[in-house]
Amino acid sequence: MANDPLHQFQIKPIIDLFNVGGMDFSFTNSSLFMVAAAGTVSAILFAASRSASLVPSRIQSIGELWYEFVANMVRQVMGSEGMKFFPFVFTVFSFVLMSNLLGMFPYFFTVTSHVVVTAALAVFIIAMVVVVGLAKHGLHFFKLFVPSGVPIAILPFISLIEVISFLSRPVSLALRLFGNMMAGHIVLKVFTGFVVSLGALGIGGIIGALFPLAMGVALTGFEFLVAFLQAFVFAILTCVYLNDALHPGH
Amino acid sequence: MEADAAKFIGAGIACIGMGGAGIGVGHIFGNYLAGSLRNPSAASAQFTNALIGAALAEGLGIFSLVVALLLLFT
Numbered sequence: 543m544a545n546d547p548l549h550q551f552q553i554k555p556i557i558d559l560f561n562v563g564g565m566d567f568s569f570t571n572s573s574l575f576m577v578a579a580a581g582t583v584s585a586i587l588f589a590a591s592r593s594a595s596l597v598p599s600r601i602q603s604i605g606e607l608w609y610e611f612v613a614n615m616v617r618q619v620m621g622s623e624g625m626k627f628f629p630f631v632f633t634v635f636s637f638v639l640m641s642n643l644l645g646m647f648p649y650f651f652t653v654t655s656h657v658v659v660t661a662a663l664a665v666f667i668i669a670m671v672v673v674v675g676l677a678k679h680g681l682h683f684f685k686l687f688v689p690s691g692v693p694i695a696i697l698p699f700i701s702l703i704e705v706i707s708f709l710s711r712p713v714s715l716a717l718r719l720f721g722n723m724m725a726g727h728i729v730l731k732v733f734t735g736f737v738v739s740l741g742a743l744g745i746g747g748i749i750g751a752l753f754p755l756a757m758g759v760a761l762t763g764f765e766f767l768v769a770f771l772q773a774f775v776f777a778i779l780t781c782v783y784l785n786d787a788l789h790p791g792h
Numbered sequence: 793m794e795a796d797a798a799k800f801i802g803a804g805i806a807c808i809g810m811g812g813a814g815i816g817v818g819h820i821f822g823n824y825l826a827g828s829l830r831n832p833s834a835a836s837a838q839f840t841n842a843l844i845g846a847a848l849a850e851g852l853g854i855f856s857l858v859v860a861l862l863l864l865f866t
Binding site: 615714782 | 840843844847848850851852854855857858
């Protein structure tokens with residue numbers, strides 16, 4: 543099918559590397575765009591900090607805005623002691639943001655539209671929450687599951703619900719980013735696919751194709767908003783979960 | 793063939809759950825807007841909380857999308 547909306551998510555190996563125990567370690571288009579996202583972020587931030595001056599240049603303002611945005615987010619959610627997690631949160635935010643934004647270019651691959659990428663990020667974040675919580679508070683970390691001030695009769699049920707909600711965090715963190723990016727790109731492809739199939743019908747079809755075209759333009763703008771918003775939500779939920787590790791008592 | 797048809801019907805039914813997520817997200821932003829019109833000075837401090845709530849509500853809708861995709865492609 544010429545305009546198959548799922549075609550864009552295919553992973554194709556670019557450079558065949560080695561195979562270990564049935565696992566393919568090829569350098570794929572997904573890997574290429576991960577490298578591109580990391581490289582773009584590094585290039586922008588390097589250019590921003592190369593010639594730092596008191597009166598910032600345009601690129602330096604972007605870098606400062608970016609830094610301050612994430613720093614304020616971390617401070618607001620975790621307090622000033624959470625700033626030791628700032629490099630991690632900044633890295634996660636920048637990588638997700640740049641992957642989402644690079645995916646908006648035509649014919650570019652969206653790294654975050656694959657659940658394996660977002661699940662790896664989410665599982666790493668939750669594993670870090672558990673490790674940091676246990677290292678910092680020992681067994682007091684499990685007070686996270688026993689809220690204070692709850693009547694003893696319903697405490698077992700509350701604890702059960704808290705455990706389930708904690709276990710569903712990596713799942714929801716991964717699926718939210720994946721679902722938003724993938725669904726958004728499918729919707730874009732479906733609407734712009736209408737333009738192609740209506741345009742093939744002749745003059746009446748071309749006039750009719752203007753409506754899905756306008757919808758496609760509007761949705762592209764909306765997708766840029768979603769790309770930023772999902773990166774922001776991913777980063778701020780990372781902060782919220784890390785805050786649980788720092789301050790486990792409710 | 794009938795199993796395939798049942799799969800597609802199931803995927804369609806699973807997508808109804810996303811309507812619930814739409815209601816939830818609309819509720820959160822509607823209430824945020826109502827609150828911020830009553831007290832505009834406190835609005836900017838609560839915008840992050842509104843976004844977190846919207847993200848949590850939306851995540852549950854995404855679950856139903858994933859169920860639909862699993863039905864279609866497995």
